[in-house]
Amino acid sequence: MRGGLRDALKELLSSATGRVGVIFLIIMVGVSLYAVAANPLDFGSRLWNNPAVWADNPENVPPAWISLFGGSNRVKHSVLETSTPREVRQTPAGQESAYAFDLDYPFDEAPSFTSFSIEDVTYSSRPTTITLSVTRPDGKSLTLLRHVVPAPRPGETYPVVRYRDSPFRVYLTGDTSVAAEVSRFLQEEFFVGVQPHDLAGRVDQAIFGIPDAQAVGGFQVLKGRYRISVLARSQDPLDSIGKVRFVLGGSRYGLMGTDSTGRDLARGLLFGFPVALTIGLVTAILATAIGTATGIVSGYTGGKTDIAIQRLSDILSNIPLLPILLFLAFVLGQKLWIVMAVLIIFGWPGLTIVVRSMVLQIRSGQLVEASVALGASPRRIMARHIIPQIAPFVFAQMIFFVPAAILAEAGLSFLGLGDPSIPTWGQILDQGFRTDAVYAGYWWWILPPGILIVATALTFALIALGMERVVDPRLRMARQ
């Protein structure tokens, strides 16, 4: 058996398509291992489908590298984060911790949004007061936000801990009190009267700009160095803040851009690698194993067993797969293992039929006849004479099965019946299709998952193509 497979591998590596396929496969396995190591196994439910994780990302923006191709200077997405104050002052009233971020702003547009969050606040007597303010390149400064951490609840003992599990987050762009502060700032500094509700959703234009009646939207971008300051006042020297974060929403993000909920598509696509390989390989290996075993049994034993297996596989292999797959996923629930089980159940019979006919042919050959005459047991004949001869063919069939399984799962996911706890490329495409990303031209959302599906399926198809000559010796003759 080893001899047959080793020859098959040698043959595979001697063809160009086979070599390319194998190289692709190695890359894919490498990426998959990295994805599994870099992400928790419950990535889907814990991170991917948890909106809180992606709240600070811009929505529907293309990848960052698109800026390399020119165009105006668009805002780069920046997350400013710190857990250590620049300065801690002791005042008669208590303690003042000052956090600050310096921000260079050379961009031609206002940020798509800004948000501010604090995490893990501890106080031992008076609740901490937090003030967020911005100092602009023109020397003017404005206070955006004042927040008092909620007082102890009845029965709660000091020290009080707040915002440990879910941070306190303010979406500055849409906040009405911020709009009121900005409106007052514009009135005092520029003598421009803008009602707070007119600023709703676009306070960032005012914070990062100067009023200009000529400019689009009424503000001209003010470039230069900004300073974002956060001041925390409390009484006790032991009081602390875990993390302070200011997010400047960009119109470019990461390696692969984001989807309509701000999810980093690069991470979803990365996690799709191990999922796709698992679906393809596990399904292919199991279906091939069952198909080969039943095929050998059917061909070698004959009689009633043979008829029973052949009738069953005739029926199973004739059932159109996708409608049944859809139906079962719809009724039994959207679980990946159910999908894989269905693919295996309907996948093995095709192989059984072919393996049986091969076994029949080998069994009637002189080699087997001679072995039987020498007194070899059926088990020995199967192991020594039958399995080695069909092994290369079975191996090639297994390779063929991998892309079929991956494509079936992708199609199912695309129809909205994917397992929601495990993100796959098909699901990413499905979400893009449903939210009309196709019609909006969000190519970074539509093209990469499809390309990855094709590339994965093609990898195995190339390997199978490279094995063609192993399976069909006539091709070898044709070449000579």
Next chain:
Amino acid sequence: MSIAKTLAIRGATLLGVLFAVLVMVAVTLGATGFSDRMLTAIVGEEVRGLRQGLAQTIRDSDELERVLQERRQQLEESYGLNREWYLRLPQMIGRVIRLDMGEARTLQSGEGSRRVTDLIRERLPRTLLLVTTATVITAIIGLLLGVKLATRVGSKTDRLVSLLAATSNALPAWWAGILLILLFAFEVRIFPSGGLYSVPPPEGGFDRLQDLLWHATLPVITLVVVSAGSWTYVVRTMVMNVAQEDFVTVARAKGLPEGVVTRRHILRVAAPPILTSLILGLASSVGGAILTETVFNWPGMGRLYYDAILSVDEAVVVALTFMFTLVYVAARLILEVLYIMVDPRVRYL
């Protein structure tokens, strides 16, 4: 073995397929409690209709409730709701066969009917139009190209086509469809991005037909693109296998023109296995239609399936699962008959 017997065996297998699907659908629905929910919904609907009718004649509310309760029990009895699910399996299968699946929850046919039967009657021809057109085009392309390639196995063209075949095999129909929409409906605006007719549909039979074909172009191209490659490859391999047989060499040695050798000797022998793989390919084109119709918003059975899943319409999902199998089995039977016509060995065995 006579033709009749061969056909009978094939027919029996296909009937077995149909029956297996039915039993599977029924058992799955029963064991998961789906059928209970569906039937309860049907009964509830009928009782509600009855209440509106009776409210006019029976004024006494207690009397009304009693009559309705009685009627509900009758209905539950007739639908078998008072029995365990496995006891009403035969009845259930019968209902599916008659397509007596009640009404869709929200989906409607063009004329506003919510009967599942009406929905399917309206959608089926549209799917058939798409799938048959695509299959015929694919078959022609595959035959022409495949035979040509088989004579130069190992050449550059052959390897290129093998590679393209592998690519087209790896290409999901729906993604190919999306790419075509992006390209031909949004970049170069020469085809519509989806639908059956323009809005509003043009008047006059000929204009209407033209509009329909214009809308069908991209979906058909999609179906052809994803299946033509692998099919060409199949034809090429089959023809090549036959072309290396001794009798072909003899035919050439006799000095027969290459065209005659190909037609009379190679294709005649290669036709049955080629037909077999066309038969097997049908299964995937049925599936391909579901996805392609979804992408192109083509209101056939595939799009109906997608909409039924989105709106969780059990009755429609069950009926369509059965219909897809039925269409597939019917197509298989037609091809089996063709097969017998093409392969004399089956007849004279």
